[in-house]
Amino acid sequence: MRFDILTIFPDFFDSPMQEGILRRAQAAGQIRVAVHNIRDYALDRHKMTDDRPFGGGEGMVMKPEPLLACLDDLEQREQGGPVVLLSPRGRQFSQKVAEELAAESRLVLVCGRYEGVDQRFTDRYVDQEISIGDYVLSGGELAAMVMVDAITRLLPEVLGCSDSALHDTFSRGLLKHSQYTRPREFQGMGVPGPLLSGDHAAIRGYRFLESVELTLEKRPDLLAGVRFSPEEVALLRKSGLWVKVKEVQEG
Numbered sequence: 001m002r003f004d005i006l007t008i009f010p011d012f013f014d015s016p017m018q019e020g021i022l023r024r025a026q027a028a029g030q031i032r033v034a035v036h037n038i039r040d041y042a043l044d045r046h047k048m049t050d051d052r053p054f055g056g057g058e059g060m061v062m063k064p065e066p067l068l069a070c071l072d073d074l075e076q077r078e079q080g081g082p083v084v085l086l087s088p089r090g091r092q093f094s095q096k097v098a099e100e101l102a103a104e105s106r107l108v109l110v111c112g113r114y115e116g117v118d119q120r121f122t123d124r125y126v127d128q129e130i131s132i133g134d135y136v137l138s139g140g141e142l143a144a145m146v147m148v149d150a151i152t153r154l155l156p157e158v159l160g161c162s163d164s165a166l167h168d169t170f171s172r173g174l175l176k177h178s179q180y181t182r183p184r185e186f187q188g189m190g191v192p193g194p195l196l197s198g199d200h201a202a203i204r205g206y207r208f209l210e211s212v213e214l215t216l217e218k219r220p221d222l223l224a225g226v227r228f229s230p231e232e233v234a235l236l237r238k239s240g241l242w243v244k245v246k247e248v249q250e251g
């Protein structure tokens with residue numbers, strides 16, 4: 001998958017792209033990330049990428065021409081895939097949106113700055129606006145980084161253990177079960193018995209029930225869309241959690 005990122009702060013991406021999964025995915029050719037400096041496409045000698053808003057008001061607005069020149073230049077070399085503008089006004093990013101976008105072969109991520117982007121650029125050249133949450137960042141760079149990370153780990157072959165994204169929190173609307181590692185005892189606290197039993201079915205059942213319990217406690221809103229298999233329903237009934245799940249789902 002190819003990511004083209006348009007930004008006035010290209011250095012922003014240097015370090016996060018050189019660590020962990022993102023570094024490995026690039027080295028293995030599973031993703032390619034190209035960062036483009038919008039300032040290189042500014043038309044005037046001061047290399048201005050922003051200007052004062054018509055109608056007055058606080059801050060500066062990103063000019064449409066450098067953004068378009070940058071996008072045009074990219075289109076000469078690479079085509080296809082949606083153009084996404086990172087903005088607090090966009091539709092909310094989620095695991096579901098990440099899954100949807102992971103099916104693309106290319107994404108263009110436009111990082112807005114200042115008080116916004118000239119609406120005429122957005123109207124004509126942006127396919128979708130995405131927000132990573134209901135708060136205002138100084139710009140879209142952090143949001144673009146979040147998207148690249150969340151999408152990359154969904155690509156087949158990227159995660160070491162091929163099915164570990166399947167067990168992620170949110171992959172099916174349940175929070176992930178708790179994890180423990182050595183030492184077996186830490187400050188007087190042990191590890192739940194089933195995890196030490198070596199019985200894989202018992203471990204799966206224990207983890208599943210813990211996921212449901214955690215979700216009921218912390219994010220009951222997530223349970224609304226979750227469907228359970230007959231085996232899972234049997235486990236939930238036996239543990240007494242089924243009544244609570246039904247209450248939340250039907251309430």
Ligand code: ADE
Nearest residue numbers: 086087088131132137143
């Ligand atoms: N730019 C500023 N705030 C943002 C947000 N919450 N999501 C995406 N882009 C942004």
